[in-house]
Amino acid sequence: MSDNDIKTNIAQGMSQGSPHAREMGFELVSMEGGAATMMAPYKEIMVGDPDTGVIAGGVVTTLLDHCCGSAVHLAMTEFKIIATLDLRIDYMRAATPHKPIYARAECYKVTRSVAFVRAVAYDESPDDPVAAAQAAFMLDSSAGKPFLGAPKMAKGPAK
Amino acid sequence: MSDANDRLQAMLERIPYARFLGVRAELAGDEMTMILPFGQHIIGNPVLPAIHGGVLGAFMEMTALAQLSVKGGEERQPRVIDVSVEYLRSGRSLTTYARADIKKVGRRIANVHVEAWQEQRAQPIAALRAHFLVGG
Numbered sequence: 438m439s440d441n442d443i444k445t446n447i448a449q450g451m452s453q454g455s456p457h458a459r460e461m462g463f464e465l466v467s468m469e470g471g472a473a474t475m476m477a478p479y480k481e482i483m484v485g486d487p488d489t490g491v492i493a494g495g496v497v498t499t500l501l502d503h504c505c506g507s508a509v510h511l512a513m514t515e516f517k518i519i520a521t522l523d524l525r526i527d528y529m530r531a532a533t534p535h536k537p538i539y540a541r542a543e544c545y546k547v548t549r550s551v552a553f554v555r556a557v558a559y560d561e562s563p564d565d566p567v568a569a570a571q572a573a574f575m576l577d578s579s580a581g582k583p584f585l586g587a588p589k590m591a592k593g594p595a596k
Numbered sequence: 597m598s599d600a601n602d603r604l605q606a607m608l609e610r611i612p613y614a615r616f617l618g619v620r621a622e623l624a625g626d627e628m629t630m631i632l633p634f635g636q637h638i639i640g641n642p643v644l645p646a647i648h649g650g651v652l653g654a655f656m657e658m659t660a661l662a663q664l665s666v667k668g669g670e671e672r673q674p675r676v677i678d679v680s681v682e683y684l685r686s687g688r689s690l691t692t693y694a695r696a697d698i699k700k701v702g703r704r705i706a707n708v709h710v711e712a713w714q715e716q717r718a719q720p721i722a723a724l725r726a727h728f729l730v731g732g
Contacts, residue, residue: 456639457648482616486673493613494676495654502650503640518641521649524681531675578686 458503461496471512471544475504478537490534497538497558498526501570504540505554509574512544512552519552520578526570536560538567550576600666604628607665607673614658617651621662628666630659632692639689647687649722652712653679656694656724660708663696664728674706674728685721690714692721706730 455463461483467474477483477500485493502524509519532538541563542556551573558568601623608614608621617638620631632638632655640648657679664674694712701707710724711717 454642455648456636456642457651458640460637482612484612487610487612493611493654493658494679495650495657496613498653498657498679498681499648499650502648502653506649518643520686521681521683523683524649524653525678526680527678528676 455503457499461499463500463503465507466539468507468511471508471547472542473504473507473511474539474541475500475507476537476539479535486531489531491531492534492538494528497528497532497568498524500538500540501526501542501556501558501568502572504542505544505556505570505572506574508542508544508554508556509547509552509576512547513576517577519574519576522551522573522575524570524572526568528568529566532558532567533560539563542570547576552576598623600626600668603668604662604666607662611658613654617655617658619655619658623666626666628659628663628695630655630662630694630696632694634689634691644686645689647689647692649681649683649687652683652687652692652722653681653724655692656681656696656710656712656722657726659694659696659710659712660724660726660728663698663708663710664701664706664730667698667701671731674730677705677727677729679724679726682723683721684723685719687712687721688714693717701730704729704731 462478483492483496540558544554546553554572556570557566559566638651696710699707706728711720712722713720
């Protein structure tokens with residue numbers, strides 16, 4: 438298995454291996470280097486404003502968090518458990534009802550303990566974003582804690 | 597039941613995403629506690645297992661909105677401008693609670709802080725600060 442296959446497995450594991458992401462229908466649509474693009478289909482359960490059919494801000498939050506996490510996995514050279522430290526989101530406008538929403542995240546710096554990511558969410562074009570995010574992730578967040586089992590999604594390189 | 601409680605329950609009942617997450621709210625006077633029961637559908641990492649960080653953010657954002665609705669006087673649902681979420685501990689397979697503190701409501705902007713916890717309120721698992729566009 439090449440490095441790229443392993444990364445594909447990890448990134449796809451992020452959407453298919455995560456029960457919440459599966460419920461929401463998150464799908465990895467593309468990846469390159471430390472960048473990931475994810476899609477969320479429009480679903481009735483996501484609606485936050487029943488008058489307009491606009492999805493809840495929290496759905497955009499979740500998609501951005503998830504996409505940022507996938508970008509971190511793509512940017513790392515080995516598999517590590519990661520945890521979001523902080524996530525800041527600006528909501529520029531409402532997402533268009535009945536349309537899928539996309540998130541594109543770029544992990545632009547990885548240190549030994551922390552990864553930094555920025556992302557945008559959009560429906561039509563990244564140039565007209567619905568929201569923008571900036572996040573920091575802690576790497577190897579389970580270090581020193583009892584580990585319950587090996588992650589199923591990563592048959593990647595042993596440490 | 598008070599007007600505030602009626603407003604609160606009606607608001608949560610109307611929002612499909614709130615129903616999907618399974619959130620409930622309890623009101624004691626003007627003090628509201630939001631409750632997020634644990635379920636398979638909110639798991640982010642099945643290995644640990646841990647509640648999805650995005651769900652915790654969404655839950656706290658909803659708590660802020662609900663607290664604004666308890667305060668009342670809004671003709672339409674406030675719109676979120678920005679949020680900043682801090683993750684302190686992983687969300688375990690337990691019920692999560694959250695309370696919001698409205699720091700300021702101006703003519704157009706409201707500033708709200710929220711804290712979420714599980715077993716002990718003094719050990720929050722996440723916190724959120726948010727601005728909302730109100731009125732108008």
